[in-house]
Amino acid sequence: xxxxxxxxxxxxxxxxxxxxxxxxxxxxxxxxxxxxxxxxxxxxxxxxxxxxxxxxxxxxxxxxxxxxxxxxxxxxxxxxxxxxxxxxxxxxxxxxxxxxxxxxxxxxxxxxxxxxxxxxxxxxxxxxxxxxxxxxxxxxxxxxxxxxxxxxxxxxxxxxxxxxxxxxxxxxxxxxxxxxxxxxxxxxxxxxxxxxxxxxxxxxxxxxxxxxxxxxxxxxxxxxxxxxxxxxxxxxxxxxxxxxxxxxxxxxxxxxxxxxxxxxxxxxxxxxxxxxxxxxxxxxxxxxxxxxxxxxxxxxxxxxx
Numbered sequence: 450x451x452x453x454x455x456x457x458x459x460x461x462x463x464x465x466x467x468x469x470x471x472x473x474x475x476x477x478x479x480x481x482x483x484x485x486x487x488x489x490x491x492x493x494x495x496x497x498x499x500x501x502x503x504x505x506x507x508x509x510x511x512x513x514x515x516x517x518x519x520x521x522x523x524x525x526x527x528x529x530x531x532x533x534x535x536x537x538x539x540x541x542x543x544x545x546x547x548x549x550x551x552x553x554x555x556x557x558x559x560x561x562x563x564x565x566x567x568x569x570x571x572x573x574x575x576x577x578x579x580x581x582x583x584x585x586x587x588x589x590x591x592x593x594x595x596x597x598x599x600x601x602x603x604x605x606x607x608x609x610x611x612x613x614x615x616x617x618x619x620x621x622x623x624x625x626x627x628x629x630x631x632x633x634x635x636x637x638x639x640x641x642x643x644x645x646x647x648x649x650x651x652x653x654x655x656x657x658x659x660x661x662x663x664x665x666x667x668x669x670x671x672x673x674x675x676x677x678x679x680x681x682x683x684x685x686x687x688x689x690x691x692x693x694x695x696x697x698x699x700x701x702x703x704x705x706x707x708x709x710x711x712x713x714x715x716x717x718x719x720x721x722x723x724x725x726x727x728x729x730x731x732x733x734x735x736x737x738x739x740x741x742x743x744x745x746x747x748x749x750x751x752x753x754x
Contacts, residue, residue: 450490450491450492451490451491451492451562451566452488452489452490452491453488453489453491453558453562453747453748453751454486454487454488454489454747455486455487455488455489455539455543455551455554455555455557455558455590456482456483456484456485456486456554456590456593456739456744456747457482457483457485457486457543457549457550457551457554457736458480458481458482458483458549458550458554458586458589458590458698459480459481459483459549459616459618459695459697459698459704460478460479460480460481460548460666460695460697460698461478461479461480461481461595461611461661461663461664461695462477462478462479462663462664462665462666463476463477463478463665463666463667463668463695463696463698464476464477464478464665464667465667465668469600469601473585473601474601475600475601476598476599476600476601476602477597477598477599478597478598478602479595479596479597479598479608479663480586480589480595480596480597480598480602480605481594481595481611481738482593482594482595482738482739482741482744483549483616483736483737483738483739484736484737484738484739485542485543485549485618485734485736486542486543486554487539487540487541487542487543487551487554487555488539488540488542489516489537489538489539489540489555489558489559489562490537490538490540491535491536491537491559491562491563491566492535492536492537493533493534493535493536493566494533494534494535494536495533495534496530496531496532496533496534497530497534498534498535498536499517499520499521499524499534499535500534500535500536500537501514501516501517501520501537501538501539502536502537502538502539503538503539503540503541504538504539504540504541505539505541505545507545507546508539508541508545508552514552514555515552515553515555515556515583515584515587516537516539516552516555516556516559518556518583519556519557519559519560519563519579519580519583519587520535520537520559520563522579522582522583523560523563523564523567523569523579526579527567527569531563531567531569532567532568533566533567535563535566537559539555544620544702544732544734545624546624546625546701547618547620547624547697547700547701547702548625548696548697548698548699548700548701548702549618549697549698549702550586550589550590550698552584553583553584553585553586553587553589553590554590556580556583556584556587556590557580557587557588557589557590557591558590558748560576560579560580560583560587560591561576561591561748561749564576573591576591577591577605580603581601581603585601585602585603586598586602586603586698587603588603588604588605589602589605591605592605592607592741592744593739593741593744593745593748594607594608594610594739594740594741594742594744594745595607595608595609595610595611595738595741596608607741610740610741610742611738612708612709613709613737613738613740614706614707614708614709614737614738615706615707615708615709615714615717615735615736615737616704616705616706616707616735616736616737616738617686617691617704617705617707617717617720617721617733617734617735618697618702618703618704618733618734618735618736619682619686619702619703619704619705619724619728619731619732619733620701620702620731620732620733620734621676621678621679621682621701621702621703621728621730621731622729622730622731622732623676623701624700624701625672625676625699625700625701660692660693661692661693661706662693664693664694664695664706665695666695666696666698668696668698668699668700669683669695669696669700672696672699672700672701676700676701678728679696679700679701679703681728682694682703682724682728682731683695683696683703683705685724685727685728686703686704686705686720686724687705689705689713689716689719689720689723689724690705690707690711690712690713690714690716690717690720691705691706691707691713692705692706692707692708692711692713693705693706694706705720717735718735721733721735
């Protein structure tokens with residue numbers, strides 16, 4: 450049996466640059482890994498057998514699960530057929546439907562482990578191609594750490610690690626419909642496209658130089674049309690000491706950054722209690738950013754395949 454963590458992510462910056470010919474939004478984003486993680490276990494099974502289970506009833510276990518899709522892509526692209534099947538179990542710690550990338554992270558871990566389990570010897574480029582076919586965020590989870598995402602988010606370029614910092618995640622008692630959020634966001638882009646330039650972040654604005662002024666998520670206005678709690682959560686996180694706060698991906702979670710030594714860092718537990726009382730049904734999670742080297746060790750060196 451192989452047991453591995455499957456780490457969450459946040460988007461430190463997410464900018465909408467336009468609409469692509471394929472109908473997807475053109476984005477520019479800075480991904481950041483978190484120590485918050487699901488636990489995945491892999492067991493060999495007879496050839497042709499593929500089973501995916503999850504302890505969260507809200508997560509599909511069949512063909513709709515990205516782990517299942519990743520495994521099928523590997524099986525179908527391998528000649529001869531893999532010498533064994535697999536039974537995969539997911540123990541969820543990352544909230545589903547919160548914009549933290551849990552499903553995409555699970556899919557990436559499955560690609561790495563199964564490719565080794567089945568002795569496929571796939572080059573890194575081939576693994577990235579398969580990851581992009583599964584989902585836009587999946588390629589990032591083959592890298593981890595801090596990274597720039599372009600295109601649909603599937604073109605990933607590693608960046609220097611930011612300083613490690615505590616992250617407080619506020620998870621509302623509802624989900625955001627990703628497709629509808631992007632659809633509303635694209636309408637906003639179309640409406641403002643004439644003569645307007647969408648602000649682009651500069652790589653030099655990473656922490657250590659100008660702080661967290663680049664933290665922004667341009668999906669928030671579209672997501673807030675569905676749920677007005679989201680901007681209220683972001684503002685409250687800043688009031689409680691976060692150096693910056695933003696929507697996680699397309700939502701529904703909102704994160705706040707509490708760097709070591711900052712005034713808010715020592716008040717994290719107090720902030721969690723206040724948020725839970727002020728926003729009924731809210732769930733809070735405390736995590737920490739994860740460096741690329743630690744991510745690599747956990748995923749690639751600890752697989753034990």
